[in-house]
Amino acid sequence: MARVRYVGPEPVTVPELGRIVEPDEIVQVPDERFEGYACQLGTWEPIEEPKDETPPAAPVKKTAAKASQKTEG
Template sequence: MARVRFTGPEPVTVPELGDRLVEPDDVVEVPDERYDGYVCQPGTWEPVEEPGTKAATAKKTAARPQKED
């Protein structure tokens, strides 16, 4: 999942995110395939973490328990 920051002046409800209320300066996760649809609106959304970035991958792998030998 990619991440974007909402830069609008007042809270908005985002139907695509399950009718989630997003406050100004909130960072939200969006589906990788929809990332461009958010960041193409620079007055409203700014990129935080692009789809498929190393940080997104690290976040997923960090949650896995490590095996003990």
């Protein structure tokens, strides 16, 4: 999960988190909702971006091209 800091001046209720967040408090937010918090620079400060959980792609095995099998007749 990603993390953001609430930079507002007074406590705020955050329904998505199901609780009140205090000023200067760091909270965890769902990765898919991180941008929704991070774009509100006057209210939230990004602390830890979502981790890319996609595993690296398997290396592709390169082989030599086969010769054409065309025959003229």
